[in-house]
Amino acid sequence: EIVLTQSPGTLSLSPGERATLSCRASQSVSSSYLAWYQQKPGQAPRLLIYGASSRATGIPDRFSGSGSGTDFTLTISRLEPEDFAVYYCQQYGSSPRTFGPGTKVDIK
Amino acid sequence: QVQLVESGGGLVKPGGSLRLSCAASGFTFSDYYMSWIRQAPGKGLEWVSYISSSSSYTNYADSVKGRFTISRDNAKNSLYLQMNSLRAEDTAVYYCAQRGAAEDYWGQGTLVTVSS
Numbered sequence: 301e302i303v304l305t306q307s308p309g310t311l312s313l314s315p316g317e318r319a320t321l322s323c324r325a326s327q328s329v330s331s332s333y334l335a336w337y338q339q340k341p342g343q344a345p346r347l348l349i350y351g352a353s354s355r356a357t358g359i360p361d362r363f364s365g366s367g368s369g370t371d372f373t374l375t376i377s378r379l380e381p382e383d384f385a386v387y388y389c390q391q392y393g394s395s396p397r398t399f400g401p402g403t404k405v406d407i408k
Numbered sequence: 409q410v411q412l413v414e415s416g417g418g419l420v421k422p423g424g425s426l427r428l429s430c431a432a433s434g435f436t437f438s439d440y441y442m443s444w445i446r447q448a449p450g451k452g453l454e455w456v457s458y459i460s461s462s463s464s465y466t467n468y469a470d471s472v473k474g475r476f477t478i479s480r481d482n483a484k485n486s487l488y489l490q491m492n493s494l495r496a497e498d499t500a501v502y503y504c505a506q507r508g509a510a511e512d513y514w515g516q517g518t519l520v521t522v523s524s
Contacts, residue, residue, distance in 0.1 A: 335510035337453075344516055345453065350509035388453055392510050396469055397443075399453040 302327055302391050304400035312408040319376040321403045323389035328369045330393030336365055336374045339402075340385045348387075349374060379405070410434040410513040412504050417518030424494050424522070430487040430504030430515055438462075438482040441507035444489050446500035447517070454500075457489065458507060472498075494522045 303326040313319055323334065332352035337345035347356040349365035352372055362377040376383055384407050389400040416428040430442070444456040457468045457478040466478050477490040487504050499522045505511035 333510075337511075344503055344514040345511075346514070347510055347512050350512075354509070356509070356512065390453075390510060395467060397455045397511075399455070401452050 301396060302329065302394055302398050304389055304391060304398055306387075306389060306400035306403045308403060309401075310404045310406060312406055313379055314408045315379050315381055317379050319374075319379055319383070319405055321374040321376075321387055321405075323367075323372040323374070323400050325370045325372075325391060329372075329391045332368050333391060333393030334365075334367070334372045335390045335392060336363075337388045337390065338383075338385045339388065345388065376405075410506060412506065412513060412515035414502060414504055414515045414518040417502065417520045419521045419523065420494055421524050422495060422522055425490070425492045426494065426520060428489040428491065428502055428504075428518060428520070430489075432485045432487065432504075432506070435506065437480075437485040442478075442480060442487045443505045443507050443511055444478060444487075445503045445505055445511065445514075446498075446520075447503070448497075448500045451500075456502070459487070491520070494520075496522050498522050 305324045307322045334352045336349040339345040348359050353365045364375045366373050386402045386404045388402045411433045413431045420426050443458040459466045459478045475493045479488045501517040501519050503517045504515045506513040
């Protein structure tokens with residue numbers, strides 16, 4: 301099973317700032333099958349990024365993903381008030397699909 | 409638009425059973441693999457099970473293997489999760505999700521609480 305580690309655990313930033321979230325895998329993620337999800341309190345997760353760098357339908361271009369192998373990054377170029385949430389990475393290249401523990405982005 | 413609506417959650421005693429349902433609309437249900445994913449209160453996400461579009465393939469997390477059974481009825485656009493021998497550690501919100509590129513669309517979830 302591939303174990304995903306996310307850092308930092310919490311990121312405290314102000315609106316307008318840039319957020320950089322990291323996801324590291326215990327072994328190489330096949331074909332960059334790495335996704336990022338956003339979850340707000342009381343809501344279901346929402347797919348942001350798949351294939352490490354492709355934005356899902358309707359996702360603003362301030363969200364971008366990069367990386368390959370074992371190291372991946374989600375970048376939010378300029379934080380909007382609605383972006384403060386928990387972000388999870390997920391690998392879906394090998395079974396079982398696994399999620400990271402999440403990074404909480406909160407308001408500084 | 410894609411809509412997934414879970415139902416069937418509730419309070420059940422340890423050792424009991426529960427059947428979750430997920431009603432799908434807004435897409436051709438029979439074309440997609442489907443997943444169940446759960447989230448314990450205040451915790452992260454855990455993949456539980458998936459089923460292929462024609463029900464030919466299923467897979468389960470080790471934590472539920474032998475206790476949970478995933479199924480679907482393409483004529484009714486519905487996904488199911490039969491949960492037997494429930495334990496306290498199965499307490500969670502259970503989400504169904506459409507498997508496209510990743511888990512592309514999620515329902516709002518249904519809460520299962522296992523407690524005496």
